[in-house]
Amino acid sequence: MNESKEKTAVRSELKVRGLLVENGVKVSEKESVDELSSRGYGVAENDEFLLAFYEALYLLDKENLDIENGKGETVDFQRVLQHYEDADENAWAKYLAYRDLRSRGYIVREGFGLGVDFRVYDRGDYSKDTAKYLIVSLQEGKPISIEDLSNVSKQTLSLKKELILAVMNRRGEVVYYSISELTLK
Secondary structure: OOOHHHHHHHHOOOOOEEEEEEEEEEEEHHHHHHHHOOOOOOOOEEEEEEHHHHHHHHHOOOOEEEOOOOOHHHHOOHHHHHHHHHHOOOOOHHHHHHHHHHHHOOOOEEOOOOOOOEEEEOOOOOOOOOEEEEEEEOOOOOOOOOHHHHHHHHHHOOOOOOEEEEEOOOOOEEEEEEEOOOOOO
16 A cells, blocks of 8 residues: 555544644544543543644644634644744644654643643553653753752652653654652761
8 A cells, every 4th residue: 555545544544623723723523522532632621622732733743633724724734833832932842752752652641830741641541540750841952940840840759750851852852861859868
């Protein structure tokens, strides 16, 4: 089977269509919402289902999502990325970390406050247990203060989670570092 036929086969399997909105991509079709939700994508809010920009970019890259703007025009990867970068200066690093973790088979959900970008569930644990890891995405050469890192580390320890720094190097590769508390006696 040639590459274009393979892409068409994948596209016809999962027919997810979304609408680009200010804070992500809205999906309305109930079947699509159920399928995405069961796979750990998106959040339901106010009778709407919203994919975060990094989720939409990932699904768009996998050709499992078609996105339109309010005028019925198809929106491409670059345009979605531009919207994401307008909202978050660290968008590219977050997307690369998200893509890498998803491609390794992890379920990745949005983080919560104090600089945590993602919650990552051990394989097979999603909907059965809480996230095991908290991820902070960084770009090589863009510093983070020790105070900020310490605050995130303390929050992570209090939640009994493992803190992982996902650092995007200059070549666009993601390198992971585990952070733990050091106690000197």
